[in-house]
Amino acid sequence: MTLRIPPSSQPRISQTAKTEIAKAAPKPAENNVATELMKDRMDRFKTIKAPVKQLFNDFKLPEKLGGERSTRDALSEMDTLFLGPETHGSSDGGATVVRDAPNVNDRRDTGGPLGGIDLGGILGKGKTPTPSRKEAAEAQLEANAALEQEQLAKMSPEDRARYEAVQQSCLDAGDPVAALSLQKLLFEGKLPGEEALVGGGTLLEQLATAADPNTPMAEGLDRGAFLCDLVQELATPSAINQGSVGTCAPTTVAIDLAMQNPAEYARIALGLASPSGEVELAGGQTLTREKGTVLDDGKGRSNVQRLMGSAFMEMANGDRNYVNSTEEGDGAWSNDLDVLYEAVWGRTMSDKRLTTAEQRAGAMDIIDTQLEAGRNVPVAVSWGDGYHKLLVTGTETIDGQEYIKYTNPWGREERMPREEFEARLADINYDPRVQLQALLGGGSVPQPRPTPPHRSESDLDLKRLRRHAQVRG
Numbered sequence: 001m002t003l004r005i006p007p008s009s010q011p012r013i014s015q016t017a018k019t020e021i022a023k024a025a026p027k028p029a030e031n032n033v034a035t036e037l038m039k040d041r042m043d044r045f046k047t048i049k050a051p052v053k054q055l056f057n058d059f060k061l062p063e064k065l066g067g068e069r070s071t072r073d074a075l076s077e078m079d080t081l082f083l084g085p086e087t088h089g090s091s092d093g094g095a096t097v098v099r100d101a102p103n104v105n106d107r108r109d110t111g112g113p114l115g116g117i118d119l120g121g122i123l124g125k126g127k128t129p130t131p132s133r134k135e136a137a138e139a140q141l142e143a144n145a146a147l148e149q150e151q152l153a154k155m156s157p158e159d160r161a162r163y164e165a166v167q168q169s170c171l172d173a174g175d176p177v178a179a180l181s182l183q184k185l186l187f188e189g190k191l192p193g194e195e196a197l198v199g200g201g202t203l204l205e206q207l208a209t210a211a212d213p214n215t216p217m218a219e220g221l222d223r224g225a226f227l228c229d230l231v232q233e234l235a236t237p238s239a240i241n242q243g244s245v246g247t248c249a250p251t252t253v254a255i256d257l258a259m260q261n262p263a264e265y266a267r268i269a270l271g272l273a274s275p276s277g278e279v280e281l282a283g284g285q286t287l288t289r290e291k292g293t294v295l296d297d298g299k300g301r302s303n304v305q306r307l308m309g310s311a312f313m314e315m316a317n318g319d320r321n322y323v324n325s326t327e328e329g330d331g332a333w334s335n336d337l338d339v340l341y342e343a344v345w346g347r348t349m350s351d352k353r354l355t356t357a358e359q360r361a362g363a364m365d366i367i368d369t370q371l372e373a374g375r376n377v378p379v380a381v382s383w384g385d386g387y388h389k390l391l392v393t394g395t396e397t398i399d400g401q402e403y404i405k406y407t408n409p410w411g412r413e414e415r416m417p418r419e420e421f422e423a424r425l426a427d428i429n430y431d432p433r434v435q436l437q438a439l440l441g442g443g444s445v446p447q448p449r450p451t452p453p454h455r456s457e458s459d460l461d462l463k464r465l466r467r468h469a470q471v472r473g
Contacts, residue, residue, distance in 0.1 A: 053411070054100050056084040059136035062143035071187050074144045078184045081136055081177070082236040083413070091408070093383045095416040101239035103411060104232035105225070105302045108133035109177040137176040144183055151186050159192045162208035169211035170231060173224030181235035182207075185262075190234075196263040197282040197346060206266035207231065216275050218294045221303065229302040230269055234262045241411035242309060243301035246330040248389040249337050250312030251409035252378040253344060254305070255391050259376060268344075272307040282346030287311050292324045316340035334427035337378065337389075341429055350432040360425045364418075366435060367392055367404075373434040379406075381424040390414075 059081060064073050083099040091097045102108070111134065131139065152160050163186065170178040185191050185203070193203030201209075209215050210227045217223050233240050237258040242251040258265045268287065271279020277289030290310035301309060313329075314322040318336045322329035332340075334351035341349040354360050363379075370377045377392040394405040396415065403415040416424075 053103060054084065054087070056102070058085045059131050059133055061131055061136065061139045065143055066146070069143060069147065071147055074140065074147055075184065075187055077140055078180060078187075078235075081133065081140070082181065082184070082232070082239065091412070091414055093381075093388060093408075093414075094420070095408075095414045096403075097412055097414050098405075099238065099413040101236060101411050101413075102133070103241055103300075103302070104229050104236070104239050106133065106177070109137070109228070110134065110174045134176055137180045141176055141180055141183065144180075144187075148183055148186065155192070159204055162204050163191065166204070166207045166211045166227070166231070169224060170228050173228050175224070175228040178228035178231045181232045184235045185231070190262065193263055194261065196267040197261060198264070198267065198280055201263060201267065203234070203263040203266060206263050206270060210266070210270055210273075215270075217273055218275055218277060218289070220294050221273055226269075226273055226303040229304045230266060233302065233304055234258055234265060238407045238413045239411050240305060240409065241301065242409045243299045243305065245299050245301070245309070245324075245327055247309045247313045248409045249332040249378070249380075250316045250340055251305070251309055252389050252391040252407075253312060253316070253337070253340055254308055255407050255409060256376045256378065257344060259393075264344075269304045269308055272311055273303075281343045283343040284346070285315070285343045287315060287343070290314055290322065290324050297324065312340055312344075315343060334378075334380065334429050337429055341378075348432060349429055350435075351427060351429045353427050354425050360422050363425050363428045364422050366428060366430050368395075369438045370430050370434055371395065373431075373437070375431055375434055378429045380426040380428075381421065382426060383424075387426050 060077070062069070062073075062077060064070075083101045085099075087097050087100055089097045089100070152163060155163065163182070167179050167182050170176075170182060182191075185193075191202075191204045195202055196206065207227070207230070210223070210230060213223070217226070237255050240251065240255045240258060242248055254265070257268075264282070268279050268281070271277075272287065272289045279287050281287055288311060289307055290313075293306045293310045297306065299306070310322065310324045313332075316332040316337050316339060317329050318332070318339075320329040334353060338349045338351045352359065352363060352366075354363055367377050367379070371392070371394060378389060379392055380387045380389050388408075390406040390408055392404060392406045395418070396403050396405055402418040404418055404421040405413070405415045408414050
């Protein structure tokens with residue numbers, strides 16, 4: 001059963017994402033350039049909000065218990081809780097929504113059944129409501145206890161103590177979904193985990209630092225809520241949501257980092273949450289917390305994304321100043337996003353703006369090569385009459401049709417037919433070392449795909465693709 005709720009009933013806080021759509025800039029008159037530029041600045045964008053998150057009531061109690069229960073059983077049930085069931089619904093952008101994850105700051109994590117919604121009146125009298133998200137998480141934690149102890153027995157005493165401290169902090173915050181997310185990281189072999197890019201420290205050590213009451217936090221920041229959001233985002237990166245702000249581009253970087261190096265994601269989040277609000281990045285730059293991002297600002301983001309998304313946006317938007325309260329200065333094309341990527345990863349990145357069918361075909365070859373090397377690929381695609389940034393994570397073939405799989409920074413997993421995806425590509429960021437290695441024979445190079453006969457240069461809106469407008473997803 002799937003229920004759709006109005007924005008006013010959204011868990012914890014209003015959580016609608018938006019795509020900022022770029023309009024063509026009017027050509028300024030030569031005798032009044034300043035006036036026309038101001039008009040352009042004010043009239044350049046319009047806002048389109050993403051659909052309201054669906055409220056799923058598909059939370060089941062564990063079916064296998066005791067010795068019959070396996071880690072695979074536990075992870076399967078966790079995925080349904082964290083990601084929601086497979087939906088295969090249609091996205092506003094014309095793609096297929098595969099999973100529309102509940103928000104990591106979902107009120108059902110800590111509140112009553114379905115965030116206070118009375119199912120009795122919906123299901124009818126005499127019908128037994130299914131468990132709430134919180135109740136299902138509590139049941140899964142209990143059912144997984146023996147499996148958890150088996151995994152913890154493999155850890156050092158120090159790491160086991162860290163794990164138990166983080167778990168208890170999540171439970172003390174009243175968030176069993178976060179405690180279950182920690183368990184997911186354990187079952188997937190991500191704890192204690194690899195070290196962060198700067199200063200070392202495994203993922204488990206970073207989480208234990210966040211949970212430690214002796215670790216100073218920015219005044220007003222709720223440690224428990226911050227920790228719970230952080231654990232959930234690391235356990236389910238595709239649930240990371242930009243909220244109702246136009247920061248799709250830097251949010252794709254955050255999602256990629258959570259997938260590829262969760263310890264570094266946690267370290268950066270901790271630095272931004274510190275009293276100083278500063279943290280050194282792998283590229284040597286200092287990332288600084290943006291004003292007005294410690295406390296809830298009503299924009300629907302998690303505690304982590306309110307800090308990280310805003311700070312990343314400031315670094316990725318070139319010489320413009322990002323203002324969190326007004327959202328002025330948001331958006332970034334691939335050339336600006338490269339600056340953020342290189343700072344976060346400490347390695348050279350490359351980008352391409354795509355305006356022709358040939359360029360898009362070449363970009364698809366780059367995507368194939370990057371995916372084969374285990375890299376995710378951030379791209380901008382046409383979305384409505386504007387652009388939106390996505391993180392490509394793979395491909396799949398269904399009934400002979402090839403699809404591109406990606407994470408939408410609205411907290412969704414989606415897919416799109418390959419040919420349509422290619423036709424809508426507007427820019428791409430990628431690791432040039434992977435391309436060089438493939439060219440030198442260190443890896444296989446996918447064969448170029450011919451342009452479909454039904455598509456030609458005349459079919460493309462080149463004017464819209466060429467105009468200079470920021471991608472504000």
